[in-house]
Structures are given as structure tokens and as C-alpha cells.
Amino acid sequence: MVDEYDVVVIGAGPAGENVADRARRHGLSVVVVERELVGGECSYWACMPSKALLRPGEVLAAARAVPGAATAVTGSIDAEAALRARDRAASGFDDQGQVSWLREADITLVRGQARLAGPRTVEVTTADDTTRHLTARRGVVVAVGTRSAAPPIEGLDRTRVWDNRAATEASAVPRRLLVLGGGAVGVELAQAWRRLGSEEVTLVERGPRLLSTEEPAAGELLGDALRVDGIRVELGAEAVEVQRASDDAPVELRLADDRTLVADELLVAVGRRVPSDDLGLDTVGVEPGPRGVVAVDDHLRVPGHAWLFVVGDANGRALLTHHGKYQARLVGDALADLEVDPPWADRRALTRVVFTDPQVASVGLTSRQAREAGLDVVERQVGLDSVAAASLLGQGLRGLAHLVIDTGRDVVVGATFVGPGAGELLHAATVAIVGEVPLSRLEHAVPPFPSISEVWLRLLEQHRTEGRR
Ligand SMILES: Cc1cc2nc3c(=O)[nH]c(=O)nc-3n(C[C@H](O)[C@H](O)[C@H](O)COP(=O)(O)OP(=O)(O)OC[C@H]3O[C@@H](n4cnc5c(N)ncnc54)[C@H](O)[C@@H]3O)c2cc1C
Numbered sequence: 001m002v003d004e005y006d007v008v009v010i011g012a013g014p015a016g017e018n019v020a021d022r023a024r025r026h027g028l029s030v031v032v033v034e035r036e037l038v039g040g041e042c043s044y045w046a047c048m049p050s051k052a053l054l055r056p057g058e059v060l061a062a063a064r065a066v067p068g069a070a071t072a073v074t075g076s077i078d079a080e081a082a083l084r085a086r087d088r089a090a091s092g093f094d095d096q097g098q099v100s101w102l103r104e105a106d107i108t109l110v111r112g113q114a115r116l117a118g119p120r121t122v123e124v125t126t127a128d129d130t131t132r133h134l135t136a137r138r139g140v141v142v143a144v145g146t147r148s149a150a151p152p153i154e155g156l157d158r159t160r161v162w163d164n165r166a167a168t169e170a171s172a173v174p175r176r177l178l179v180l181g182g183g184a185v186g187v188e189l190a191q192a193w194r195r196l197g198s199e200e201v202t203l204v205e206r207g208p209r210l211l212s213t214e215e216p217a218a219g220e221l222l223g224d225a226l227r228v229d230g231i232r233v234e235l236g237a238e239a240v241e242v243q244r245a246s247d248d249a250p251v252e253l254r255l256a257d258d259r260t261l262v263a264d265e266l267l268v269a270v271g272r273r274v275p276s277d278d279l280g281l282d283t284v285g286v287e288p289g290p291r292g293v294v295a296v297d298d299h300l301r302v303p304g305h306a307w308l309f310v311v312g313d314a315n316g317r318a319l320l321t322h323h324g325k326y327q328a329r330l331v332g333d334a335l336a337d338l339e340v341d342p343p344w345a346d347r348r349a350l351t352r353v354v355f356t357d358p359q360v361a362s363v364g365l366t367s368r369q370a371r372e373a374g375l376d377v378v379e380r381q382v383g384l385d386s387v388a389a390a391s392l393l394g395q396g397l398r399g400l401a402h403l404v405i406d407t408g409r410d411v412v413v414g415a416t417f418v419g420p421g422a423g424e425l426l427h428a429a430t431v432a433i434v435g436e437v438p439l440s441r442l443e444h445a446v447p448p449f450p451s452i453s454e455v456w457l458r459l460l461e462q463h464r465t466e467g468r469r
């Protein structure tokens, strides 16, 4: 059976859904192939459940920091209620809502495993083991996302451990949790489970700090906050071996310095891998790169294959839902032959928020990336406690605001905010970066009093006082 559409999308995660939506809005016929749940990793085992797991602890900590409110907090977190709220945030791990949305948008859904079978052709093996062939008049879009990567650690392939799926869908709080990897997944889920009631949480990171790709001060401040929560943070620690006597026995993680850490669960959060092995890329002469990533040009096309696009995690440019969706919107326009800018914000204005408490929110280049790119930059940094609003948020608040300023053009090229709710501070910086607003012009962007946004005043004052160097 061969069906012809304008666009065939492989994968119905946020990137796939958005490219389908955009292309359909332009009047193109679109089919999406999904082998699991419509909505992808983000909806069920990543963004949504992890944020739901973090939220009760965040609210409680905010209340405890406020005199008057703190005394009203007498109980502890109801973990079972929190897990039920998590289930609701993940739509009960059921995709009927998103399937209805596809139907209403007049996008065809085919359930099954898709793989390329030559130029513009996709072969689908459906659940009942029948094979369908879909052909694309305008283009095929690969939006297959990523899964947890397994590091080469002795014994790992024989040992039951948590990946992001197990760690976000768990139905009970582990008494002792080990987390391998101090990136976004590791820090968020370590704090979530600690605050939900895990008695012992140890975070193991082989680098010298958490969130190693962000400004060093951000990872250091977050590390301090996690320690205050009672999480043991092991930096510069390399895991070399893992074992369990049986699936229910404690898990043992041996480090390179020969110490052994023991827990009930081990979350492995050391990065991601694109499931491109069984994608039929060989049928069109394409080889995936490291971690299965399918490389694309500036317009998200696979070089030499103008009909083949890759959006979202699978192209390795930005492992973030909102950037995948941004890419998807541009590819949806390109499929309709509209003239589009390349998605340059992936490179120059990448927005990221780690939803721990404090949140770590950043956009654009870090000081290191800016210098590596050959820019002449200065850094400005102030504590969040430099503004009046901080004292109203609660006692003992720690946080920072940091700018990377290109002295040649006198514009912001990177910004980092660490603090409660810092993610909501980010968009002002994003607009300043994308709009290349000169710092002299920012003097006229007046933040309201008393708001945390007043940190912009402190940063600009510092920049004026210290001159351009
Ligand atoms: C724990 C965790 C928390 C996160 N939190 C955030 C967050 O707060 N904010 C944020 O921006 N990002 C977050 N991320 C990252 C975010 O989840 C991803 O960037 C996002 O899901 C990528 O979207 P995607 O559409 O590219 O891929 P995915 O969401 O992975 O979807 C890909 C879809 O393709 C399907 N598929 C794969 N291969 C095939 C095939 N051959 N045939 C048919 N279907 C196929 C899959 O089943 C899946 O449904 C988090 C990640 C993790 C692990």
C-alpha cells in the first residue's frame, strides 16, 4: 500500500508535532508516524513530569523562607499526592488528547516504526506487523528525538538502573538514590526526589562542577543549594563499575578512586542518544554521527538531500523542546516554499532553564563560548540580593545575574540568572540579545519596583562604573 502526502514526519514529539502543524496550516497534506505516544518524550517522561515532581518542593521552600508563612508549614510533602499530580501532568501517560488535536488539525497519524526506504519514501511497520509505504512530494522530516545514553561502565548493561523514563514515572520514592551525571536531568531529578522524601541522595559528576556548560558561578551556586537540601554532591568523581546481586538488591556504584556508593536506585543521566540505527538512513546514503546525531546544514536539511530535514533533538543542535519547536516552525515554512531565515537563535540565542530551586536560566553565549568565538567581551555580575524585591521573596535568598557584553558592539551576547523563578527573568535578556539592543538604549527599559528585574539596573550601573573593560 502506497500513500502520497506533501510531507511525511517521523516522530510525533514536540518537534514533529510542530512541523506537522505549521506545514498543515500552509495547506499541505501531512502524515505523522509515531511508534509510541503522540507527544514524545517531553510530554510523558521528560519536561512535564519532571517539572511536576519539582513543584511541591519548590512551593514548600518558598513558603518556608517567608516569615509568617513559614510557621504555617507544619507538615511534610504528601508524596502520593505529588505522584498523582505528576501523573496528571503527564496526561496519565495517555495520548488521546494529543491524538484528538492531530485529528482536529487534519493531520494523518500512522502508528508504527518508520524508516526511510529510499528518496522521499518512508516504510512503516505497524503494530499488527503490516508494512505501509508513504511517499512525500515535498519532504520527509526526521523528528525522532533521543533516548538516555548508556555510558561505557562495567556491568551497566547487566544491571537494572533508572533512565529518565523510570525516574519520571516511578510510583514510589526510593529511600536511597544515586544519580550519575550533574547535567540538567541529574540536578533536577536529584532535587525532586530528595524533596519528595528520599533520605539519601548522592549526585556523582565527573567534571569539576554541576551544569558544566553554563557559567561556572551558576553551577557552583546550584551545588551549594543542593548541599543545603541534604544532597551529597560528588564532583570530579568517575564511575567505573556498577552491580546488583539481583534486581531488588541494592545497587553498588564503584568510583575510580575505589570508593563504592550504595543505594536502592541508580539514575543514569549522562546525556542522550538519537535512535537512528534503525532509521533506514543507509538507503539514502546518510551516516549518523556520534551519539546517532543526523547532521544538518544551516537550513536543517541533510546535506545533499534537499528533501530531507531533521528537527529537534535528532539533529543535535539544541536538546530542548522550545528550540525543537522553533526549528519545526521554520521547516514547516520552508516546506511551503516560503523564504525563511536559518534558525540562528540555536547558535546565538539558545534559551535554557534548569528548573531546580534555585532555577538556572541562561540565554546566548557563555563568557567562555564568546571568547572562543573570538569576541572581545566583558562580564558583569551582581547578586540578586542587590535589589529590594529579594528581601520580599524570602530570607536567605541567594542568586545572581550575569551578563556577557560584546565590547565592540556594546550589546549583550549572553545572560545568566540564578534564583527562585529566574526562568521568568530570561525573556527580557533574550529580546535584548536577539534585537541586539545597545546597552545605552537599555537605560530606557525601566524595570518595575519592587521586582527582581531591577538587577538590570545594577548590571548597567556596574557596566557604566567599570567602563568598558
Ligand atoms: C528528564 C528530562 C527533562 C527535560 N526537561 C526539559 C524541559 O523542562 N524543557 C525543555 O525544553 N526540554 C527538556 N528536556 C528535553 C526535551 O525532552 C527534548 O528536547 C524534547 O523532548 C525533544 O523533542 P523531539 O520532538 O525532538 O523528540 P522526542 O520528544 O524525543 O520525540 C520523538 C518521538 O519520535 C518517536 N520516534 C522515534 N523514532 C521513531 C521511528 N523510527 N518511527 C516512529 N516514531 C519514532 C518517539 O517515539 C518519540 O515519540 C528534558 C529531557 C529530559 C530527559
Ligand SMILES: NC(=O)c1ccc[n+]([C@@H]2O[C@H](COP(=O)([O-])OP(=O)(O)OC[C@H]3O[C@@H](n4cnc5c(N)ncnc54)[C@H](O)[C@@H]3O)[C@@H](O)[C@H]2O)c1
Binding pocket: 151, 180, 181, 182, 183, 184, 185, 186, 188, 204, 205, 206, 207, 211, 212, 237, 238, 239, 269, 270, 271, 272, 318, 319, 320, 352, 353, 354, 355
Ligand atoms: N530544564 C531543561 O530544559 C532540561 C532538563 C533536563 C534535560 N534537558 C536537556 O536534556 C539534555 C540531556 O541532559 P543530561 O543531563 O542527560 O546530559 P548532559 O550532557 O547535559 O549532562 C551529563 C553530565 O554527565 C556527566 N557525565 C558523563 N559521563 C559521566 C560518568 N561516566 N561519570 C560521571 N559523570 C558523567 C557529564 O560531565 C555531564 O555533566 C540536556 O543537554 C538538556 O538540553 C533539559
